[in-house]
Amino acid sequence: MAKFVLAGKADCPNYAKAEHLSDSLQRNLPNFQIHKICQHPKDWQQWLEATCKDNGWNHDRSPIVWRELIDRGGKGLLLGGLNEFLDHIQGYYGITSDMTDELMMKVAAENLDIKEQCMKDEVHCQSLIKPLHIWISSSLSPTCYHLIPLLLEPGMFRDSPKIHLHLLDVEGDSEALQGLRMEAEDMALPLLHKVTVHTSLEDAFHKAHLIITLDDLMSEEAGREQNMAKTAERFRKYGQLIDGRAQKEVRVIVAGNSFINLKCSVLLENAPSLMYNRFVALATQPVMEATAHIAQKLNVKSADVRNVILWGNVGGTCHIDLQKAKVFHYEGAVQGPPGFSQAVLEIIHDRIWLETDFLDLLSTHRAKLLAKTKRTAALSAASGIVAVLRAWNFGSAPGEILSLGVLSTGQFGIPAGLVFSLPVSFQHGAWVVPHDIFIDDHLKIKLQAAAFQLQAEKDSIKIQ
Incomplete structure (x- = not known):
């Protein structure tokens, strides 16, 4: 099968003549195929230069014709312009074109009108998206x-x-x-x-x-x-x-x-x-890290530990809070049906671990990751962004708590006007802060320390 590609400027009479001949051949010869590429005059030169560069050809006029060597898996074979195409067809099929100059000019003008109308239609279709x-x-x-x-x-x-x-x-x-x-x-x-x-x-x-x-x-x-x-x-x-x-x-x-x-x-x-x-600061990374260490402690998967809360300055003075954290699929003395969970603090009785080793693990986690991968965490960071975005778009699951840096309005005694990591959930496309959070004296001190650091950061950039 002979498959040819014919490309040219929409307003080119020579392209019109080659097109007229190739259409006639395709109608009358079962093994002749032609693929036409009609370029607007303003796009032609750039397209021609790029095509010739990609194929290693030297051609500088309209039209350009090449043969696709589809039966041999090779790249296209350049024939040349109109004259070379006419010679090739004459030699192989004994056929030539009798198209007049007047008709060539008329068809070229029609080609340009059609091309410009197609471009307008495409712009219109794009505008509908x-x-x-x-x-x-x-x-x-x-x-x-x-x-x-x-x-x-x-x-x-x-x-x-x-x-x-x-x-x-x-x-x-x-x-x-x-x-x-x-x-x-x-x-x-x-x-x-x-x-x-x-x-x-x-x-x-x-x-x-x-x-x-x-x-x-x-x-x-x-x-x-x-x-x-x-x-x-x-x-x-x-x-x-x-x-x-x-x-x-x-x-x-x-x-x-x-x-x-x-x-x-x-x-x-x-x-x-x-x-x-409309603005949130992501706290999912340290929360994921804390969740992973809790899961290891309980010998469950990280996905089985939920609702770990991070308060304060993400990456700075902050506090991990487990008062709402729960664990699923924990193999202990008490088990229940699918969906059954238990409070993490009711299972981890080793308060010394929580106050020492757990905090040490959190403080060194990123440094260990950086030493092993030579880069900051990326997979988990992307996953955290997507988790927040999905909740923002569709709402949080029942009972789900996320930690995000949001603008404080005075909740839990935190000074208003600070972007502070708080427990939130998403409802109807907006984040809300739950009210059933218990703030004891120990947690209050932690929140005050984080608020002090955040206020100092704000004051520092104002002075500068």
């Missing part, structure tokens, strides 16, 4: 690589909308971002509408429905105060841009490994037109 705009900052971080396919899974958002993914990495490697874009597109996920990359704040957060910040601006050479000031400056810019460009119902998830509460606080201060409950 209302994608969900998701922005991820610091997109070159390992967490983003794991996060992208999870965000594009069916069922992650209500009604499974098409997703326009915006990958932002300020002053990042543009080639690496383009590579990430290519990988995302290569997955061919049905919900992915488009991927765009950004290395500056010029268009940042435009039309955003969801923003996930992964930025960590820590430098080993700089001191804590310098790192804090650099982080605050970046997030001031983010907050101002989010306030002016994002959708009013935008949701913002602040993740990362440093100054998470502070980042969220700075965003809130610089986005005054947005509701405070």
